[in-house]
Amino acid sequence: MVRTFDAGWASIASSLWRERTLDTTVTSLVLVIGVVMGCLILAVPTAWLLARTAIPGRPFFLVTAALPLAVPSYVMAYAWIAEFPGMSGLWAAILVMSLATFPYVAIPLTAALSTIDAGQEEAARSLGLGPLATARRVTIPMAWPAAAAGLLLAALYTLSEFGTVAIFRVDAFTRVIYTAYRASFDRTSAAVLSLLLVVLALLLVVIEARVRGRAQRWRIGSGVSRPAPRQQLSPGATAAGLTWLIGVALLALGVPAWSLTRRLLESRQTDFDVAEMISAIAGSISASASGAAIALALALPIAILAARYTSRLVKGIEGAAFLGHALPGVVVGLSLVFLTLAVLPAAYQTLITLAFAYAVLFLPKAIGASRSSIEAVPPALESTARSLGRGPLRAWFTVTGRLAWPGIAAGALLVLLTAMKELPATLMLRPTGFDTLATELWTRTEVEAFGSAAPYALAMILLASVPAWLMGRWLARTPEVGTPYSMRNPRARHDEGVRADEIAYVGDAR
Amino acid sequence: MSALALDDLVVGYGGPEVVRGVSLDVPDREFWAILGASGSGKTTLLRAIAGYLRPTSGSITVAGELVAGPHTFVPPEKRRIGVVPQEGALFPHLDVAGNIAFGLSGNKKTARARVEQMLEMVDLPGLGNARPHELSGGQQQRVALARALAPEPTLLLLDEPFSSLDAALRSEVRTQVRALLREVGTTTILVTHDQEEALSLADQVAVMANGRIQQVGAPWSIYEAPTSLGVARFVGDLVELPVQTIDGAMAQTPLGVVPVAEDARTEAGITTDTRLVLRPEQLVLVADRQVGDATSGERGTHGVVQSISYHGHDSLTTVRLDDGAVVAVRAPGGSGVAPGDAVRVMVTGSGRLFTDPVV
Structure with a gap:
């Protein structure tokens, strides 16, 4: 951001007030608002059908409602444009981004609707409220925080998404910044726009944190809550519900699957270079693995402090790390370009800079996963190890670290897989001639070589489904079987349902 | 020589002091109980003795060696103080033998022999390969005791070790533990809020309230000759x-x-x-x-x-x-x-x- 101020205030002011800046802001806001509306329209009926009705095929539709998270949004955009080459502009972007992000809302909302205690709704009815009034005064207020947190995540995701808006040629912040940087090396304008984008994103993060903070207060009482019974629908309503669920699944999954399969079959006849594919996979893995390693090294000390101490300083450090949530890849890419050129030209466009960008972007994921698994280890175990003659470091590694490592490793794996999907920062920071799956897909889509892009798109989906699969297992988890009750941390929350920010660990493909 | 000497010990967490000037002299081979309601500061006192907390002022001497004082702080791993935490806190990733051997150094063969000996002592022979979660609450407590005793500590601290057991099991485990400790002869300090437990197990009871020791004496004198109305009310009807x-x-x-x-x-x-x-x-x-x-x-x-x-x-x-x-x-x-x-x-x-x- 120093770059911004180097240019002098006059120049900043002039680029800030240029008509194009205003246009970009309006375009981005319309895009975000459109996606938020789209998410609501897609998620609310879906969540209600899945949580409150005895719709046939419920387990299947639960999966299809979560599965779009496994398709990186620009892969989805590629699939749509490959099938309908005429698609472009704001509406196309809103449609695809809504389809890609609505699980952020649908999953927590389904969880919230199915865990709301039936007793509370029954109490409202017995106090003289009709079904609609009950929904308005009881159900919606209780489910709203879950949905709101998910909506804000979808908004944040949309604001920082690069691939989709670029594919549909929408002049939102990320694309304008990237074009300004690429085409004219118009640094000041790119920097000013980045700053504006970060401010908007930060605003969303702050709102999200507030909504989430309030959401946690909704659980009162320790009694076992009894979920609401699922309503039996009339045949007509069942048909309508099924049509809806199938329709959403077709749009979000069917179209990409169909388009991809078709292109894949085509690509077998055209040029498919195995060597190129292998080098792209190797590039993806080497860059992301280095990024994951750096992220882990940065995350562990923060996670340990955050799990065991709650001082203001620790909260500050953790909060600063979470700002990574608000930093779009394009901004991190741009600032590292400036930084390396200004401070350490030797590091410009090297693997290490790229890995560092991944670490900055995905640090929150690594911290989140490590922190919760460290928190789950009772501190008494570590102090007992000390009393048995182990020094502080050995005690940590033989007890806490040993017990928490599955969570810590999962966090690192999550960073690795997410980094593989990252596009804009990779484009800006990669060494010349260095290719990853994401950049290969990107270059081919840009020249509309849809057929030869298909194998890369498929590889991306396969990669992306690993965290989605992990999350599926995590959603199905029960308290670890065989753990004596005393080993469980009272702070571990087994019963809070699914929170949108936890899903964000998985679906993020910026 | 006393096994443990506390001199005007003050301990806190940064806010108001929790332990406010405690002096105690525990002779070698005795079993003492520190009895107090929750919030009396007894657990904080135990954590300071174990070395988990650095005292604000005062000193702690274990077997003649100063472990905490104005310019001294010996970390817990160097104090040779065994701790049996609440609910045992066995390491879930290790089997019973691994837990007991955790504090042992030296070659594997002597360690294994020691583990066998400890299992024998706590009356769980042959359970070395069991996982902590396969044990009953009482068995877990006895393993935790064996783990703490295996490195032959100079002092043993028991932090409400029986409170997580159900009533029937509690008195049984208590009796076993007491008999075993009498046999081993390790100086022991039991921290508890249960007056019946303190009175029935300890040689000497120190009653604690508001961060201070209110009375020290044999169990009968605490019950029959309390020196303040507070102590009298706390130890019985x-x-x-x-x-x-x-x-x-x-x-x-x-x-x-x-x-x-x-x-x-x-x-x-x-x-x-x-x-x-x-x-x-x-x-x-x-x-x-x-x-x-x-x-x-x-x-x-x-x-x-x-x-x-x-x-x-x-x-x-x-x-x-x-x-x-x-x-x-x-x-x-x-x-x-x-x-x-x-x-x-x-x-x-x-x-x-x-x-x-x-x-």
């Missing part, structure tokens, strides 16, 4: 009576004239706050239909039974005396009366006088 007049060794109370214990008389005279206290088992209940009985004569104070709580081995009966005072009477087995019955209450032994404000 109490009959508290106002004192109307006092004449040397005899106090006039609603239960008639009661002798005052020799070491608890007051020179200062009495005030309206002065209380004579007795334990409920010092009172005897006689049904009023035996009034004409020559042996009981006219002795005792008249009252009416209010309620009875029956415990099997004894029962506690509340009686409202004719002047309005309410007293509790403990009798072995049932008392043979029913609520509403007219009774007489008689006193055996002597009471103790307190004028001090309750701490």
Whole structure:
């Protein structure tokens, strides 16, 4: 951001007030608002059908409602444009981004609707409220925080998404910044726009944190809550519900699957270079693995402090790390370009800079996963190890670290897989001639070589489904079987349902 | 040489001090209990002794070696103090043998022999390969004890080790642990809020409240000769009576004239706050239909039974005396009366006088 101020205030002011800046802001806001509306329209009926009705095929539709998270949004955009080459502009972007992000809302909302205690709704009815009034005064207020947190995540995701808006040629912040940087090396304008984008994103993060903070207060009482019974629908309503669920699944999954399969079959006849594919996979893995390693090294000390101490300083450090949530890849890419050129030209466009960008972007994921698994280890175990003659470091590694490592490793794996999907920062920071799956897909889509892009798109989906699969297992988890009750941390929350920010660990493909 | 010496120890977490000047001298091979309600500072004191917390001031000396003082702080791993935490806190990723061997250094063969010996000692032979979650609560506690004792600590700290066990198991495990520790002879400090546990297990009991030690003594003296009304109330049920007049060794109370214990008389005279206290088992209940009985004569104070709580081995009966005072009477087995019955209450032994404000 120093770059911004180097240019002098006059120049900043002039680029800030240029008509194009205003246009970009309006375009981005319309895009975000459109996606938020789209998410609501897609998620609310879906969540209600899945949580409150005895719709046939419920387990299947639960999966299809979560599965779009496994398709990186620009892969989805590629699939749509490959099938309908005429698609472009704001509406196309809103449609695809809504389809890609609505699980952020649908999953927590389904969880919230199915865990709301039936007793509370029954109490409202017995106090003289009709079904609609009950929904308005009881159900919606209780489910709203879950949905709101998910909506804000979808908004944040949309604001920082690069691939989709670029594919549909929408002049939102990320694309304008990237074009300004690429085409004219118009640094000041790119920097000013980045700053504006970060401010908007930060605003969303702050709102999200507030909504989430309030959401946690909704659980009162320790009694076992009894979920609401699922309503039996009339045949007509069942048909309508099924049509809806199938329709959403077709749009979000069917179209990409169909388009991809078709292109894949085509690509077998055209040029498919195995060597190129292998080098792209190797590039993806080497860059992301280095990024994951750096992220882990940065995350562990923060996670340990955050799990065991709650001082203001620790909260500050953790909060600063979470700002990574608000930093779009394009901004991190741009600032590292400036930084390396200004401070350490030797590091410009090297693997290490790229890995560092991944670490900055995905640090929150690594911290989140490590922190919760460290928190789950009772501190008494570590102090007992000390009393048995182990020094502080050995005690940590033989007890806490040993017990928490599955969570810590999962966090690192999550960073690795997410980094593989990252596009804009990779484009800006990669060494010349260095290719990853994401950049290969990107270059081919840009020249509309849809057929030869298909194998890369498929590889991306396969990669992306690993965290989605992990999350599926995590959603199905029960308290670890065989753990004596005393080993469980009272702070571990087994019963809070699914929170949108936890899903964000998985679906993020910026 | 004492196994543990605390000198004016002050411990806190940055806010108000939690342990506020504790001095104790625990002789070698003794079993002590620190008894206090929750919030009394007893667990903080234990954490400071173990080395988990750095004291604000004062000193801790273990077996003649200063481990915490103005310029000294020995970390927990160098103190040779064994700790049995609440609920055992066994390492879930290690089997029983791995847990017991955790604090052992040196070659594998001696370690394995030591583990076998410890398993034998806590009466769990052959369970070395079991996982902690396969054990019952009582077995987990015994493994935790074996783990703490395996490196032969100079001092053993027990942090409410029995509180997570259910009642039936608790007394069984307690007895086993006590017998075992008597055999091993390791100096032990038990921290507990359970007065029955402290009184029945310890050689010496230190009662703690508000971060200070209120009284140190043998269990019987804590119960029968408490030095303050606070301690008296904390360690058991109490009959508290106002004192109307006092004449040397005899106090006039609603239960008639009661002798005052020799070491608890007051020179200062009495005030309206002065209380004579007795334990409920010092009172005897006689049904009023035996009034004409020559042996009981006219002795005792008249009252009416209010309620009875029956415990099997004894029962506690509340009686409202004719002047309005309410007293509790403990009798072995049932008392043979029913609520509403007219009774007489008689006193055996002597009471103790307190004028001090309750701490």
